[in-house]
Amino acid sequence: MWWRLKRSEFIKQKKEGNRKALKGLVDSGEIPGILAYVDGEPAGWCSVGPREAYPTLERSRVLAKVDDKPVWSVVCFFVAKQHRGKGLMVKLLIAAIEYVKEHGGRILEGYPVEPKEGKMPDPFVYTGAASAFRKTGFVEVLRRSETRPVMRYFVEER
Numbered sequence: 001m002w003w004r005l006k007r008s009e010f011i012k013q014k015k016e017g018n019r020k021a022l023k024g025l026v027d028s029g030e031i032p033g034i035l036a037y038v039d040g041e042p043a044g045w046c047s048v049g050p051r052e053a054y055p056t057l058e059r060s061r062v063l064a065k066v067d068d069k070p071v072w073s074v075v076c077f078f079v080a081k082q083h084r085g086k087g088l089m090v091k092l093l094i095a096a097i098e099y100v101k102e103h104g105g106r107i108l109e110g111y112p113v114e115p116k117e118g119k120m121p122d123p124f125v126y127t128g129a130a131s132a133f134r135k136t137g138f139v140e141v142l143r144r145s146e147t148r149p150v151m152r153y154f155v156e157e158r
Contacts, residue, residue, distance in 0.1 A: 034095050036079075036088055044079040046092040048072060048099060051109065062145045063111050071152070072105040076126050089128060093136040101155050108153040110138060115147060 013020075025032050032053075036044035051073045057063050074096050079088045093110075100108045114130035130140075130149055138151040 034092065034099055036092050036095070038083055038088075042080075043083040044088045044092055045077065046074060046096050047076045048074045048096040048108075050105075057111075062148055063150065064144075066109070066142050066150055066152075069107055070105075071107040071109045072100045072103075074108060074110040074128065077128050078126070089132040090135050093128070093132060093138075097136065097153055097155065106155050108138075108155065110151045110153075111148060112151060113147055114149055 030049075032049065033045055033047040035042055036046075049072060051057060051065075051071050054073055054075050057073065057075070058065070074093065077089055077092060079092075097108055110128055110133050112128035112130040112133050113125055130151065133151045133153075136153065138153045140149040141152045142150040144150075
């Protein structure tokens with residue numbers, strides 16, 4: 001919900017209010033993202049949808065629109081601790097690409113982090129790691145911040 005609400009709303013709703021808001025999206029029929037399962041158990045999550053679903057992007061100087069092309073966005077990930085470092089983020093990105101293809105999207109955009117030096121602590125990589133995006137064919141199209149590239153995947157026509 002971080003990307004879908006004004007900051008003040010997100011903070012005001014706190015954890016339970018934001019959980020209920022996300023459940024409301026699901027109950028309404030909107031698909032707010034995709035899940036990854038390992039051995040039948042949920043192991044990861046990726047929020048993906050049309051850029052317009054994430055108004056916080058529009059309020060960001062660093063993540064403002066690159067151009068007027070219609071894009072879908074991958075805005076956040078969660079990978080359960082026991083599944084981190086095993087390539088699940090890459091698998092979620094591959095699934096997100098397929099999901100966007102199935103829904104007629106032509107460009108998928110991501111806003112990962114790329115630390116200047118070494119590894120960032122896991123909680124700071126919730127928008128994804130630039131290396132995972134590169135592994136799945138995303139290319140950097142703009143960088144307004146030293147550690148935050150804007151990356152795109154261009155979906156091939158079927």
